[in-house]
Amino acid sequence: MAHEMMVLALQLGVILLAAKFTGWFFASRLKQPKVLGELVAGMLIGPFLLGSIPLGSLGPLFPLVHGTIPVSPELYGIATLGSILLLFTSGLETDLPTFIRFSGKATVVGLGGVIVCFLLGAGITVIFHPDVHSFMDPEALFLGTLSTATSIGITARILSEIKKISTPEGVTILAAAVLDDVISIVVLSVVVGISLVSLNGGTVAWSGIGLAALKAVGFWVLCMVVGIFSAPYLTKGLKRFQSLGLLAEISFGIALILAGLSEMAGLAMIIGAYITGLSFSQTDVGPEINERVKGVSEYFVPVFFAVMGMMVDFAAIVPVLGFGMIFAVLAFVGKLLGCGFPALFVGFNLRGAFRIGAGMLPRGEVALIIAGIGLAAGAIGPDMFGVAVLTMLVASIAAPPILIFSFRGKPGYKKSLEEQDEADMVYIELEFPSERAAEYIRKSLAEAFRAEGFYLNSIEGSVRSWQIRKEELVFVMKRCEAKLEIAAKRQNESFVRLMMLDTLADFQEFVVGLKSMQSPDLMGANLMINMFAQEDKEKMNRSE
Amino acid sequence: MKLKNILAPELITVDVRGTTKKEIIQELLGLLVKAGRVSEVDMVLGELMERERKMSTGIQHGVAIPHAKTKAVKNLVACIGIKKEGFDFQSLDGEPSRIFIMTLSPIDRVGPHVQFLAEISMVIKTEEARARLIQAKNAQEVLAVFGL
Structure with a gap:
């Protein structure tokens, strides 16, 4: 039993290495699907080719098993x-x-x-x-x-x-x-x-x-x-x-x-x-x-x-x-x-x-x-x-x-x-002065939806989009440069608007807070001064 | 979320008397305190006023939804106040607010909080429902508008 398990561990290890490397090679060099690489890896190292070569006292790593399935x-x-x-x-x-x-x-x-x-x-x-x-x-x-x-x-x-x-x-x-x-x-x-x-x-x-x-x-x-x-x-x-x-x-x-x-x-x-x-x-x-x-x-x-x-x-x-x-x-x-x-x-x-x-x-x-x-x-x-x-x-x-x-x-x-229910959808848009501001709001909105018990998932595509979902409620949020858009069914429109309103209220607070911040120039200068503080201190000590 | 579990006759007043934003909010908060749903009044009042300072919760058609997230509650609580003559709550359409729906939700618990507000505002989306609320003579008539 222990021997079989040892062989299995070795087999799995070799399969993973071979399949992953070949998969990567097929995908990135040959521009072919990974799965093809994995299949080819199996053919090469399997019991009908390299796998049948005996490895010292271990024997072949993939010994041929008789029957329809040639592996253990x-x-x-x-x-x-x-x-x-x-x-x-x-x-x-x-x-x-x-x-x-x-x-x-x-x-x-x-x-x-x-x-x-x-x-x-x-x-x-x-x-x-x-x-x-x-x-x-x-x-x-x-x-x-x-x-x-x-x-x-x-x-x-x-x-x-x-x-x-x-x-x-x-x-x-x-x-x-x-x-x-x-x-x-x-x-x-x-x-x-x-x-x-x-x-x-x-x-x-x-x-x-x-x-x-x-x-x-x-x-x-x-x-x-x-x-x-x-x-x-x-x-x-x-x-x-x-x-x-x-x-x-x-x-x-x-x-x-x-x-x-x-x-x-x-x-x-x-x-x-x-x-x-x-x-x-x-x-x-x-x-x-x-x-x-x-x-x-x-x-x-x-x-x-x-x-x-x-x-x-x-x-x-x-x-x-x-x-x-x-x-x-x-x-x-x-x-x-x-x-x-x-x-x-x-x-x-x-x-x-x-x-x-x-x-x-x-x-x-x-x-x-x-x-x-x-x-x-x-x-x-x-x-x-x-x-x-x-x-x-x-x-x-x-x-x-x-x-x-x-x-x-x-x-x-x-x-x-094509889907017919487009007419029942509303698209709520917000335009921001910069992409950064839009991204900040997008993140805050995501947090707010999570706090309401929603799950967010990124959807692949040319425009960054997320599916926001809780049970039967589904919205799609998109950010295209400085524009943020949420698509919702008409009956859920008020909810989305209220969520956006509260997020905007927080954003406004954030902006006010930023304005009252100490001048960034001064902050930068302080950072630089402190960077050499130790050296200056040593210099002063030496001169004393 | 069931409205029945959140709203009750003692959480409704059809005669809001306050004449300033703070007084109205204080009066509504009083309902929640009296019903034993909130205890730390000062803290909650501060949080509600803070939210109003950021952006008024007076939405359109004479409806205002003062709300806040607070540590003072473990579950969502809500109350309703009607002020027949209306009050300028700095709402978006400039119309005086007559229907006040206040909610407080726990700060650190995931749950349908804004969703509750949205659901309740869906009920009062029609002019007829709003008119029935403003004309309501007692708490029972208000609850009836929400189908309770």
Whole structure:
């Protein structure tokens, strides 16, 4: 036991160093997302490359573990924790009202992607594989299924890095990817059922498959509803502890529990984590929880991606390189068309459709897990497992730059998708003689809002802005040079005006106080005189 | 924040008699003292007057909201006074103030203090509500305007 833990500590240390350095190199030198660097780091130091080199009496640092997952269960466990942290924070960064508003569109996008990918994946296997002659052949069914699963992790990480999670496209991608996972589980259970029958004979147990599907969908819907309705009450109760740290820790505990329950229901753990984050995202403490959990996730998320990279078995790819490349490219095209094309009909323009298609491109460990199940059931051979590995490799390396590229430029949705409630907003502006004065008032106002029980969070953008929030009350404060502006709903206008009035009254007092201050010139002179006081004193002593 | 927990008939007067800013504030403070909600009168009076000195709390339409943060209270306290003939509280629109809503909030406790003031001013945003307050004959009629 002690030996395993020692190896785990060494492995984690090496992973963190490699992933962080490579991540930094990719981000700052190659202008690529960090996640790509972390994946590459995993490939390089993993059990299929450098990790297999024996290090004296220790042996290889990453010995090859036989089975679908080539690393030790302990290391995979830490990586899973990383994926839970990642999806929990992604949920926290998602704007829930937008998520709900776009969930219908996401369903169309997710379904489109799954159908097109499945048909392309299975079709290409029938055409190019000499032993496969029909769509119902287990090999065709499995290859169709493994091309459907989107890796929500890679997409969520990139969207978070480029601050696009809460855009209509970002939300649609994440909602569709979550749905994708639910559909993939359903498709997988159908495919396993059919494959077992065609391999061993008998009839397909549709009732069992239906039950598994119902359980997965039911759990998903139940968690969404319960989570969304209970999170505001839960945080209100937890605020009594008067510790935001404790609140964040408890909410992460809930995310872990829901992740476990999610796996029990037949879904991926990350789905439970994402739903928990999404539920807390709407509360006034959502950004505070995110800030605290992010600190921890910075340590664990790179481990997840590095371990994902470690799954790439280069030797398995070589024999199937030709077919594998065609398959991987078509799996790409399937998502771009299958998700992008329907997006055009639900309010997105061509740019938005491309973004959505690109966001659904990454394939990750889910493709390998599906292939692993097929391998264990005898439905696919080791060669087709190699195809899954290659698909994952191509998708993980090519998707991040494409996704980043796609998000450049103007919005990707048509006018009809823009928020309609602008008319109900009021904008209260104050102009100051200087930026410094505006900044001073901004800080005083922030303090005053905090004293009223509000939480403030900085919003990234070209103009400095802050979200001021307490339960359902939300304002946005902006400072543009010497101008300060607060946007509020009309019914909360008086409150904001009173807050500004009191802050101004304090400011006036401050200004009066400044005027009565001793002349700064004199103060400066005193400072300088005292600077040499010691020397002068010594001189005087010496002369005496 | 529930108005019912903060306002009570003994915290309301429909006959403010003071003829200076200080007298009016003192009179309103008297209500809070009498009701046992504030004890350190001099300190609180100083703080209220200090706030007035910085900037008058006379807002528009005959409403004034003298308020201060003080160590003398542990929770938000409030009282209401009506002066039918009005008094020049140096309000923004120059109109004499007839409705006085005074609040005192704890200095070191986070809570909806200004928000309370805002909520109460929302109630008296309509001319009709303000007219009902000015014409109120007793504390009960004032409370009725706030739905209590």
